[in-house]
Amino acid sequence: MSALSFTTSPRRRRTDAVMRGVLLAATLVALVPLVLVIYMLISKGIGAWSWSFFTTDPTGSFLGDPGGIKSAIVGTVAMVLLATVIAVPVGVGVALYLTEFGGGSWFSKAVRYFVDVLTGVPSIVFGLFIYITLVIGHGGFAGWKGSIALALLMLPVVTRSAEVVLLLVPNGLREAALALGAPRWRVVARVVLPTALPGLVTGVLLALARAAGETAPLLFTAVAANATTLNFGGRMNSLPLQIFNDVQQAQDRLVQRAWGAALTLVVMILLTTLIARLASRRSTT
Amino acid sequence: MDLSSTEDRSGKRAATQIPAAPAAAGSSPLAAAAGAAARTSSHEVTTPAPQVNVEGLRSWYGEQQAVRGVDLRFAANAVTAIIGPSGCGKSTLLRCINRMHEEIPGARAEGRVTLDGLDVYAKESDVVAVRRAIGMVFQKPNPFPTMSIFDNVAAGLKLTGTRGVDLRDRVEQALRGAGLWEEVKDRLGRQGIGLSGGQQQRLCIARAIAVEPRVVLMDEPCSALDPIATLRIEELIGELRANYTIVIVTHNMQQAARVADTTAFMLAGELIEHTATEQLFTNPADERTEQYVTGKFG
Amino acid sequence: MQREPDRGLTHVEAGTLTPGGGRSSLERSSLRRLPDRLLKWGLTALAAAILALIVYFFVRLADESSAAFSRFGVFGFTFDDNWDVSKNIYGALPLLVGTLITSVIALVIGVPIAVATALYLNELCPRRARGVLTTLVELLAAVPSVVYGLWGVFFLIPRLKPVEQWLSDTFSFLPFVGGPVAGPSYFIAGLILAIMILPIVSAISREVIATVPVEQKEAALALGATRWEMIRIAILPHARAGITGAAMLGLGRAIGETIAVTLVIGNAPTIGKQLFDQGYSLAAVIANEFGEAAATPIHRSALIAAGLVLFVLTLLINGGARAFVIRGERRRGQA
Ligand SMILES: Nc1ncnc2c1ncn2[C@@H]1O[C@H](COP(=O)(O)OP(=O)(O)OP(=O)(O)O)[C@@H](O)[C@H]1O
Numbered sequence: 036m037s038a039l040s041f042t043t044s045p046r047r048r049r050t051d052a053v054m055r056g057v058l059l060a061a062t063l064v065a066l067v068p069l070v071l072v073i074y075m076l077i078s079k080g081i082g083a084w085s086w087s088f089f090t091t092d093p094t095g096s097f098l099g100d101p102g103g104i105k106s107a108i109v110g111t112v113a114m115v116l117l118a119t120v121i122a123v124p125v126g127v128g129v130a131l132y133l134t135e136f137g138g139g140s141w142f143s144k145a146v147r148y149f150v151d152v153l154t155g156v157p158s159i160v161f162g163l164f165i166y167i168t169l170v171i172g173h174g175g176f177a178g179w180k181g182s183i184a185l186a187l188l189m190l191p192v193v194t195r196s197a198e199v200v201l202l203l204v205p206n207g208l209r210e211a212a213l214a215l216g217a218p219r220w221r222v223v224a225r226v227v228l229p230t231a232l233p234g235l236v237t238g239v240l241l242a243l244a245r246a247a248g249e250t251a252p253l254l255f256t257a258v259a260a261n262a263t264t265l266n267f268g269g270r271m272n273s274l275p276l277q278i279f280n281d282v283q284q285a286q287d288r289l290v291q292r293a294w295g296a297a298l299t300l301v302v303m304i305l306l307t308t309l310i311a312r313l314a315s316r317r318s319t320t
Numbered sequence: 321m322d323l324s325s326t327e328d329r330s331g332k333r334a335a336t337q338i339p340a341a342p343a344a345a346g347s348s349p350l351a352a353a354a355g356a357a358a359r360t361s362s363h364e365v366t367t368p369a370p371q372v373n374v375e376g377l378r379s380w381y382g383e384q385q386a387v388r389g390v391d392l393r394f395a396a397n398a399v400t401a402i403i404g405p406s407g408c409g410k411s412t413l414l415r416c417i418n419r420m421h422e423e424i425p426g427a428r429a430e431g432r433v434t435l436d437g438l439d440v441y442a443k444e445s446d447v448v449a450v451r452r453a454i455g456m457v458f459q460k461p462n463p464f465p466t467m468s469i470f471d472n473v474a475a476g477l478k479l480t481g482t483r484g485v486d487l488r489d490r491v492e493q494a495l496r497g498a499g500l501w502e503e504v505k506d507r508l509g510r511q512g513i514g515l516s517g518g519q520q521q522r523l524c525i526a527r528a529i530a531v532e533p534r535v536v537l538m539d540e541p542c543s544a545l546d547p548i549a550t551l552r553i554e555e556l557i558g559e560l561r562a563n564y565t566i567v568i569v570t571h572n573m574q575q576a577a578r579v580a581d582t583t584a585f586m587l588a589g590e591l592i593e594h595t596a597t598e599q600l601f602t603n604p605a606d607e608r609t610e611q612y613v614t615g616k617f618g
Numbered sequence: 619m620q621r622e623p624d625r626g627l628t629h630v631e632a633g634t635l636t637p638g639g640g641r642s643s644l645e646r647s648s649l650r651r652l653p654d655r656l657l658k659w660g661l662t663a664l665a666a667a668i669l670a671l672i673v674y675f676f677v678r679l680a681d682e683s684s685a686a687f688s689r690f691g692v693f694g695f696t697f698d699d700n701w702d703v704s705k706n707i708y709g710a711l712p713l714l715v716g717t718l719i720t721s722v723i724a725l726v727i728g729v730p731i732a733v734a735t736a737l738y739l740n741e742l743c744p745r746r747a748r749g750v751l752t753t754l755v756e757l758l759a760a761v762p763s764v765v766y767g768l769w770g771v772f773f774l775i776p777r778l779k780p781v782e783q784w785l786s787d788t789f790s791f792l793p794f795v796g797g798p799v800a801g802p803s804y805f806i807a808g809l810i811l812a813i814m815i816l817p818i819v820s821a822i823s824r825e826v827i828a829t830v831p832v833e834q835k836e837a838a839l840a841l842g843a844t845r846w847e848m849i850r851i852a853i854l855p856h857a858r859a860g861i862t863g864a865a866m867l868g869l870g871r872a873i874g875e876t877i878a879v880t881l882v883i884g885n886a887p888t889i890g891k892q893l894f895d896q897g898y899s900l901a902a903v904i905a906n907e908f909g910e911a912a913a914t915p916i917h918r919s920a921l922i923a924a925g926l927v928l929f930v931l932t933l934l935i936n937g938g939a940r941a942f943v944i945r946g947e948r949r950r951g952q953a
């Protein structure tokens with residue numbers, strides 16, 4: 036082949052085309068389960084949906100009408116909200132410590148490291164921990180204990196995402212405020228936090244969405260119940276646990292409810308994720 | 321805007337009940353600055369701005385020394401320019417004056433800085449109070465992105481917890497003082513970052529003078545601006561001079577020549593020469609200064 | 619209330635800056651300095667509390683599992699192939715093996731696809747499709763574990779059974795393959811885990827790939843490299859450490875994943891002979907047996923010990939992953 040021609044050897048061209056094809060195919064393969072899961076959820080779940088599905092509690096009876104998922108929806112929302120209320124101040128506080136006060140000290144490095152460690156802890160281990168410390172010998176299962184398990188799960192996620200967005204706040208803004216003679220706490224409260232707010236909201240919502248789908252930490256903390264309740268001192272139902280228990284019964288009518296509940300849960304999570312995305316989009320404009 | 325008329329009243333009360341602190345608007349430098357900007361030429365300023373003394377200042381970033389023993393006097397009601405090649409320590413020196421260097425991890429300073437005899441580095445001196453008295457304008461305009469124009473100017477007062485002043489009044493005076501009032505008076509509620517670069521920088525100057533500091537430090541305030549906006553800021557500096565002690569770091573020697581009463585030349589962390597601006601540019605005492613100002617250098 | 623004018627600089631505000639009068643005007647009363655200190659010490663205490671919490675976490679797990687460990691020995695508990703609830707004998711090897719097998723299957727299937735996805739999305743995908751495709755891949759992470767489990771039980775297991783049988787028959791010459799296939803199995807659990815770790819491995823890989831300097835990519839292209847050659851020459855060597863770290867983080871996830879695995883692994887406390895046999899995993903045993911274990915202290919202790927083994931395993935893996943990601947970053951820093 037002459038040195039002066041604009042052609043690539045066919046072998047190299049073929050390899051290039053094949054590998055591009057492989058990468059594209061892999062991406063499509065990755066999406067197959069998503070399509071299948073969503074297809075199944077919709078085709079099986081919609082059938083279960085009805086007005087009474089959302090407005091009645093599980094009956095708990097072995098035969099006949101299994102009831103709806105009202106208590107599960109209420110329980111999930113309540114426990115996740117309480118978990119958020121616990122995790123957000125602590126998580127954002129730790130992130131503020133890391134970005135505004137920690138500097139590069141060994142202590143802040145240790146804190147950052149251990150927050151990372153928490154991120155990797157399996158959710159069921161959080162559940163175990165709460166079971167050991169709060170459930171046995173301390174009055175048994177309760178909704179608030181489930182919330183604390185979920186909060187532990189959310190904490191590292193909130194902290195890490197908050198740290199990232201706080202670091203994005205331009206240092207010039209902090210300096211401008213400090214140079215005006217503002218005390219540090221006001222700089223944090225009036226300049227740093229408001230500037231980072233959209234990003235913080237996004238991080239919190241994503242953590243919340245993740246917590247909403249967790250079953251394992253609730254298994255032996257809040258357990259399950261049939262009746263709708265907002266009493267955090269007693270057992271509380273939740274969507275993931277309702278699904279888990281229904282699947283294990285392997286009765287058609289319960290499995291039907293499980294699909295309906297799963298569709299409900301996924302829709303709730305997707306909506307939260309969508310809102311989180313919108314919040315972060317607003318911050319970039 | 322969110323502060324109601326109770327502020328108004330408490331402001332008056334403060335003025336009448338504490339005669340020891342005559343916060344009479346007429347004699348405040350800000351009002352005077354606004355007056356000057358409005359070309360009323362009523363020179364009723366009685367108190368001279370304080371002077372700043374820097375003695376034996378040395379500063380380090382970790383192990384690396386950036387300022388190597390500088391003695392400088394910044395005269396009251398005068399504009400002092402600091403020039404010198406990049407990296408010679410101008411910004412560091414400036415930051416050491418209002419202790420902004422403490423915000424950089426690993427940075428430290430030794431020596432003495434006084435504001436009218438008060439030791440800025442003294443144990444009893446509080447860093448927040450120091451910065452309240454010695455304001456700063458940065459190279460890149462940095463209005464607070466979450467705040468409106470009004471709130472940006474009022475930010476200093478709110479952030480420092482100042483009560484007993486009429487916010488609207490102060491904001492208007494500061495904006496007039498920064499020569500921005502006419503341009504923004506109809507859109508005070510809009511975002512500060514919606515302004516042009518030059519307007520943003522004047523907004524930052526308004527924000528700095530709204531808390532009525534005694535000294536204003538400016539670190540290359542025009543380097544991010546176009547020539548027309550630069551000219552506008554230079555005029556403004558001339559007006560502010562009547563009421564404030566101004567220190568300006570600049571790379572633009574014409575700018576130093578236009579705005580400064582005296583000019584200091586720094587090189588490699590040391591002060592080479594500090595004299596009247598005209599003399600420094602026409603007849604410098606030091607050879608290195610001459611080389612620098614004639615462009616044979618760096 | 620003390621009558622303290624609300625300004626840092628009292629005299630200055632009034633226009634007379636006098637150093638005399640006893641008090642320097644650059645002072646601020648300690649009362650006014652208080653909020654700053656409170657904030658700083660409050661936040662520091664909060665951060666310290668997190669450290670204390672983790673230590674406490676570990677201590678309590680160790681404490682509660684000590685009964686099982688002292689009865690069976692640390693080694694005996696972890697590596698004995700005998701988990702028999704009815705006889706109150708707890709050797710966790712079948713669980714450990716199940717956890718490891720399913721996680722390895724997940725890595726073998728999931729990581730290549732995740733990395734390929736990352737490469738495609740970052741380097742080849744037409745700009746217009748990129749956003750949508752990226753979001754779709756990320757959506758895989760939004761589906762809760764229990765929903766994957768539900769889908770696994772009622773879709774994957776019945777649909778894949780013939781495929782599994784065919785694989786088992788065709789590849790029976792391989793070790794750990796061959797013989798009749800069970801419905802729930804290591805393979806199904808591993809497959810679901812692969813789907814579940816895919817989005818995170820892909821996301822981290824994309825981050826790592828995005829940090830490859832543009833100059834390096836352009837240098838490769840300017841040498842006349844095709845796209846694939848550019849990926850091979852410029853991107854993969856640069857991103858290798860980071861991708862390894864991503865895979866290890868995926869492994870950490872897979873090991874700790876509970877509910878989906880519980881639903882599809884079969885929950886048989888024995889070591890399966892082949893890929894398509896039923897088994898059990900550390901996390902699944904905790905989820906399943908905790909209800910009944912509440913009454914039997916040694917059983918409960920054994921389950922907590924299983925949790926501790928899980929915890930330590932994920933700590934080691936995540937620590938390793940961190941080291942890889944950091945090393946990758948450092949190398950990139952030098953480049
Ligand atoms: N944050 C920092 N960390 C470490 N070293 C620094 C830092 N800021 C400045 N320096 C070093 O200190 C010296 C003085 O820097 P300084 O910013 O004061 O120079 P300058 O005269 O303002 O330069 P320029 O005209 O470019 O703004 C330089 O050698 C610089 O490298």
Ligand SMILES: [Mg+2]
Pocket residue numbers: 410411412539
């Ligand atoms: Mg500088």
